Amino acid sequence: MNMKLPVLVVVLLAVALASCKKTDDAPTVVQTTNLNVVNAFTDTLNYYVNGTRVNVSSSLYPLGSSGYIGVAVGQQNYDFKRPLSPVVLFNRSLALDSGKTYTLYVAGRSTDLTFTTLDTLQADTANRARIRFVNAAPDAGNLDVMVGDTVKFKVRAFKTATVFLPVNAGLKRIRVYQSGSTIAKIDETRTLIAGRVYTLFTKGKLNGAGDAVLGTGLVVNR
Incomplete structure (x- = not known):
């Protein structure tokens, strides 16, 4: 009985230390860059990444723009939908670098009618x-x-x-x-x-x- 108690204390200390280590791990940092989307088409649009709407403050009306919004760097797939519609009209894959500023232009209802500029x-x-x-x-x-x-x-x-x-x-x-x-x-x-x-x-x-x-x-x- 006297031997079991020290062993139990050691096990509990090990669990506590492991728990502290997990808590102290640094959070994952997601690098972002700035993307503006300009609607040069007749549809009102919203755009999404992994099912999450990016332009949350307002829909993109014809001739309107989202303003520069922070988005994740690297390869991302952007889905475009009309407001209140679950249907994806088209999507566009973008590979964006950190520390840069971009604009994506939407000139029609298909991927080939979209293009980007690097903004200085x-x-x-x-x-x-x-x-x-x-x-x-x-x-x-x-x-x-x-x-x-x-x-x-x-x-x-x-x-x-x-x-x-x-x-x-x-x-x-x-x-x-x-x-x-x-x-x-x-x-x-x-x-x-x-x-x-x-x-x-x-x-x-x-x-x-x-x-x-x-x-x-x-x-x-x-």
């Missing part, structure tokens, strides 16, 4: 705005874009993006042409604020009607 965001320090152009209009062909009278983006194909260029703040006339044409497909005005960083993107189709008509959207990246 730096505000202008000379009381100007910065703007780039992204062609997210699937059938528009190459496009030329003028922002005011100074910024020109030339021969931009579908799924391509320009660099961010500085432009004076204020009300700016924006004209979009098919490359080589002198007749503007889009002629509109936008107000740009000093210190902000913008993405101007096209959406829709050349001969589209209603929500699918060729147009532009403007995203504030910063």
Whole structure:
């Protein structure tokens, strides 16, 4: 009986130490990066990873964006659904690196109509705005874009993006042409604020009607 008691004490101490070791283990750290999703299509969308909705604050309305949201780095599969629908319209696999900033553009209801840009965001320090152009209009062909009278983006194909260029703040006339044409497909005005960083993107189709008509959207990246 005297021998059994010390053995029992040793066993209990070993269990307690093992329990403490498990408690003291450092939690798993999930590296994240920033992803913005821009809806250049006519459907309102939500997107999910492993069944969990990512854009929890609001659905993505046409011409809207999620803003930059922290997502896990590495290979992830993103499922896109309409609000309140369990049906996956399409999915897109992305391999994202840490310490970088991305935008995913959705230009239609299939994976091949999605594409990403790597965003380098730096505000202008000379009381100007910065703007780039992204062609997210699937059938528009190459496009030329003028922002005011100074910024020109030339021969931009579908799924391509320009660099961010500085432009004076204020009300700016924006004209979009098919490359080589002198007749503007889009002629509109936008107000740009000093210190902000913008993405101007096209959406829709050349001969589209209603929500699918060729147009532009403007995203504030910063």
